[in-house]
Structure formats: C-alpha cells, structure tokens
Amino acid sequence: MIRRLLIANRGEIAVRIIATCRRLGIESVLAASAADLAALPARLADRTVCIGPAPSAQSYLNAGAIVAAARDAACDAIHPGYGFLSESIVLAAAARQAGIVFIGPTEAQLAGVGDKLRARELAAAAGLPVVPGGAARSAAEAADIVKRIGCPILVKAVGGGGGRGMKLLSDPARTGETIAMAMAEAEAAFGDGRVYLERFVGRGRHVEVQLIGDGDTVVALGDRDCSIQRRYQKLVEEAPAPALDENLRARLHEAAAAFGRALAYRGLGTVEFLVDAGRGEFYFLEMNARIQVEHPVTEAVTGLDLVAEQIAVAEGRKLRPALHGIAPQGHAIEFRVNAEDSGRDFRPSPGTVTKAVFPAGDGIRVDTHVEAGSAMPPFYDSLVAKIIVHAEDRPAALALARRALAGCRIEGIATNLDMHRALLDDGEFARGGVDTAYFARFWRGGGAAPR
C-alpha cells in the first residue's frame, strides 16, 4: 500500500500525478529542481524537495539525488512520469535497493523494451511484424542493409526516443557519412553510439495501443492515433484512431496484448505501430514503458484514471475486472500547446507567462502547470498545456475543439495555438485518418498563412 509518493518530474505531468494522489489519499512529495520551486506543482504537492540546480542533468536526471530525496522524505514509492528517468533501469534499481517501489515495469522489462534493437527482436519473437531493417555497427554493415532493403531508410539511435535521434537516408551513396554522423550524434545525445536502420515508410499512420498488465494478465485499453507530428514530435492525438478498419484495429490490439503477454508485462505501457491503412498492414515500432503524454484521450473515452491503475499494479494488485473488455465511449482529441512560435518556424519561446486563459466546460479538460506568472524555463521541454476535448463522435469533438481553442489565450510567450486553430480549419484533418507526412504538407501548403 503506497502512502507517500515521490514525484520525480515537473510540469503538467507532475500536476496530473498530484491530482490522483489527492484523490487516492496518497501524500505527494515533489522532487523539483531549483528552477521549479515556485511553479504550480510545487505549490500543489503536500511537500517539495529540491533535488538540484536547474539543468536536468543535475536534477531530474540525477537518480541518486531522487532516491535520496525519496528516502529522506520516507516515501514508499517513486513515480517518474514521462521523459527524464521514466524508463531508467538505474533509477528502478536504486529505488529497489532503497526499498522503494518504482512505479513502472520490472528492470528486466525496462531493459527489454528500452533498448530499441532488443525490443524489435522481442517483438519479432512474439510474432509481431517489424519494419525490414537491422542493426549496423559500421558503415559497411549499413551498406549491406541498404543494399538489401533499399532507400529511403530511417537511421535510428538505439538509445533514442520521443522522436529524437533519427535521420533519413534517401541516397545510398551517402550511407557512409550519414551513418557516421548518426553514430556521433547518438553518442553525444544518449551516450550510446549504436544505430539501426529501418525501411522508411513515408505514408504510414502512427497508431498506438495502451496496455496495462499485472505481471500475469495484460489487457489493451484501446488505441490512439498520433499521426499529426512535426519532426517526429506529436502535436495532436486522438482516441480511438479515426477511419480505421475495425478488423485492423482488432489485430493491432491483439498484437500489442500478445507482446505484453510475451513480456509478462507489469505496469502501464504503450505499443507503437506504423500502420499502412491502405494495405491493411502494420509494423511494430517500439514500446514505451511509462505513462504517455497523450494518456488523457484514453482516459476520456474509457473513464479510467490511468495513473491510479498504474499505482495499483505497482502495489502488486491484480488488474481490476472492470479493465477487461473496455469499449471506448465517444471520441477524444488532445492538442499540445507548446511554447513554440508557429509563426516563426516553431522557434522556442521561453519566458514568463503574463496571462493564461483556458477553456472550460463539459467535455473539455486542460492539463497544465501554467497560469499567469508561470515561468517557462529554457531548460526543459516546451509543453505549456494539453487541451483535451471529448464528445459523442469525432465531428462533435472537432466542433468542441474549435470552440475550446477559440477561448484559449496565452500571453507573454509565443505558442503554437494558431497552428492548432488552422489545423482545425483544414478539410483533410477534419476527414480523419491522415498519415504522418500530412502535417508537413499541410503547413507548407499554406497552413502557415495568417488567418
């Protein structure tokens, strides 16, 4: 039974986790950097502990400081949120050694899915289709793969994630230099220079399946479409995935659950697929062993509190019977409001928010750590708020989204709100089921035009 929980994260997800703690009667202790001590999460938590200076490497990425803070505050458990150390075996092991529950899967499962190459092998072994490709330790090995599967090819860092550490190779003649650059960048960014190559499927959709497991039983809690991306960063997510053949949807859920069962997965996890809807084919991309940014759309259509379910399985409980065979109700869409100036090529816009007006009302949920006076420090990611709408069907959700975004005003920093509004005016997006190449096309084609 978890009574006092350390939250090793910041921003909106810290606020989100605190909300569940409060509902469940769990005391929340926030581990915050010096730059975040006056931020909203620090004021909402029952207690806040400073774990280091502003730069993440000295605070949110410092497993030793986090476990020490949890021990000193006599916490039973650590919730790592997403990003930072959410999938860190080092943090999980340090917590275990200190007798503290790490809210996440087992260390072996983290090792299995955290290493993309190994995850690919495990998925293939569990019978999931994987994108043709393989690991390359040298330019020569890469050249062999290029010869075998042909360009275009995506070069991915084994240690990468969240869209970072990827390079597109379109010309076989550039294999050598691209691989060398990708390895150097991967080494610099992730401390792991290994890369692997995958056939680039340009017209695929990004559909993911939410899983929860108790180490024994694994169930799929529905799917999300995250195809609206810019430079591999998700901008809009929806549940359920629109305009998807029901037979294909069922196969995706079954494949994800099969992978979870093969791992005897315990915790909340997401299996990401690249879906070629036209051909009715799909490929395993990766598994994320943590709560995702876009989890609220699943919560909206299932009525679940995924953080609460995550805490329950971390306590060693079995899945609640209610989690089996959940059918989504209605349609939900999430818009990520980022401190990126969509009028200036998405240039980051750190600073102080002087005014923050968010929409409110039936079917509208806003997950944020921002209000008037909040700082958006340059040290961390640019997520300002997630605006989630839920209605009986997709057209109603889109209409609600237009009203919700019209009522949203952020001043003091630049954001991508205009981009979201323009997106909602686009016919192709409104029809639903676009692929991951859509957004770049839309934005180049005048999406950027002032309204």
Place this chain on the structure above:
Amino acid sequence: MNLTRDDVQEIIGLLDSSPFDELRLETGAFKLTLKRSGAGGWTQENETPAAPATPLPAATAKAAVALEPGTVAIRPPLMGTFYRAPKPGAAPFVEIGSLVEPDTAIGIVETMKLMNSVPAGARGTIVAILAENGEYVEQDRVLMILRP
C-alpha cells in the same frame, strides 16, 4: 484547498442556470475567474498565490562588456545553455584566433531541448571568448568578440 476539474465543471453547471456572465472567486488559496466567452463557451483563469518566483540562475555580468571600436559582438539567437563544442569532450567549434565566416557555427545554444547553432554573424577573427561552456546565457549576453 485547491480546485479540481470536477469542482470547476460543477460551478459552470450552476452558472449555466444563472443569468450571470462572469464569476470571480477569491480565497486565500486561489483566485478563479470564469467568463462566458463570445463563442458561447466558458473560459477559466486561475491564479494560485506563489512565493516570490525564483529567478533563473543568474546570468553572469553582461552589461560590463565594452567593445573596442571596430570589433563585433556575437550574441546567442535565444536564451539557453551555451555549449562551445558539438559534444562533451570534443574540440570547441572555435578558439581565440580562429577565422570565421558569417555562417560559421561558434557554438550551440540549447533551448527547451532544441539545439540551435550560434553563427558568428560576421567574417573575422575571434579575439575574445566571454561565455563558458555549459553556462546559462540570456539573449543579450556577449558570447564572443570578433575583429573583422
């Protein structure tokens, strides 16, 4: 106390059945403003009194840079963390005496997890390096000085 989403929904429900267009609720712990907006929906503005905001790590003395006539200051395109080398342990992009073109990268500034290279901005020779590797810099900070 703090307001939950459900609390706000409930208050909106009450307001919907009332003739009022705006509600301001202020307690010692929070300030909430609900407004019926033109588009027919409701908007919500929250404020939770904060302890005085912690300033960002002090950007080291910047005003005191006196430029010699004929030299050019190089400033970052954005505030962020300044790096002199492409990765830890690698050789810096430039040193004192390096010859640079306007588009030569003299460093990187990391802002909100995005890396932006810092161009020299002019052709010349680097004559002074004022910002340290890993230092937090504001946009008006002089990173380096070059002599055309």
